[in-house]
Amino acid sequence: SGGEVRFRIDAALAFFGLLYVSVVSNAIEGAFINLSLGLLGYIIVASTLWKMDQSYLYENVIKASWLVAILLIADAGYRFANPMVPTLEELNFYEQSDSLFYLYKFNSFMFADSNTAGLLGMQVFFLALGFSHFHEKSNKLLLLILFLTVLLSISRAAILATILSFVFIGFTKSKYFYRLMPLLVICVVLAAAGVYIYFLDDPSNQERFSIFLNANFIFFSASL
Numbered sequence: 378s379g380g381e382v383r384f385r386i387d388a389a390l391a392f393f394g395l396l397y398v399s400v401v402s403n404a405i406e407g408a409f410i411n412l413s414l415g416l417l418g419y420i421i422v423a424s425t426l427w428k429m430d431q432s433y434l435y436e437n438v439i440k441a442s443w444l445v446a447i448l449l450i451a452d453a454g455y456r457f458a459n460p461m462v463p464t465l466e467e468l469n470f471y472e473q474s475d476s477l478f479y480l481y482k483f484n485s486f487m488f489a490d491s492n493t494a495g496l497l498g499m500q501v502f503f504l505a506l507g508f509s510h511f512h513e514k515s516n517k518l519l520l521l522i523l524f525l526t527v528l529l530s531i532s533r534a535a536i537l538a539t540i541l542s543f544v545f546i547g548f549t550k551s552k553y554f555y556r557l558m559p560l561l562v563i564c565v566v567l568a569a570a571g572v573y574i575y576f577l578d579d580p581s582n583q584e585r586f587s588i589f590l591n592a593n594f595i596f597f598s599a600s601l
Contacts, residue, residue, distance in 0.1 A: 388423040453529035495532030
């Protein structure tokens with residue numbers, strides 16, 4: 378009506394995804410609320426994106442990134458001021474395995490734990506970085522705060538992924554990118570091996586490899 382909304386295939390798929398999530402999920406769960414709001418936001422933006430000029434889109438992305446950065450900093454402050462662990466058994470386990478930093482990961486007021494905060498911080502960091510490059514603006518303070526939110530999440534996967542991705546972006550901007558590609562691959566392999574060896578006895582790392590092995594078993598043993 379009035380040419381204000383345009384039909385897009387991806388928005389239609391997101392709409393059907395929203396319907397599916399609404400049918401199979403419990404409406405009072407935080408995961409349902411996060412996912413449904415994310416899908417709804419995507420539908421709205423995708424259907425009206427063509428009306429937004431570049432400057433308007435850039436300004437709103439940066440404003441939204443600042444809002445996320447402030448919320449994540451507040452979440453980190455709350456977690457560090459109020460450390461907790463779900464059960465005494467887990468507390469004893471973390472004490473024995475020298476993993477007491479986990480106490481600063483659980484008590485998030487927005488998510489189940491700080492791993493999601495790290496993931497969100499990483500995503501918004503690269504969103505703001507991409508728009509900054511596109512408009513040739515630095516936004517250094519915003520990017521610094523967003524990177525700090527990733528560090529404060531104590532999510533080692535998010536921290537490592539952010540650093541490696543940032544380095545990779547730097548490599549792609551170099552005129553020697555293709556010459557340096559073998560070096561980049563070697564560095565990534567060495568970093569992955571180092572992380573695996575260093576965190577071999579870490580409970581979180583063991584869980585990741587358990588999921589990977591189980592997924593491999595299902596993939597190779599399941600029928601079509």
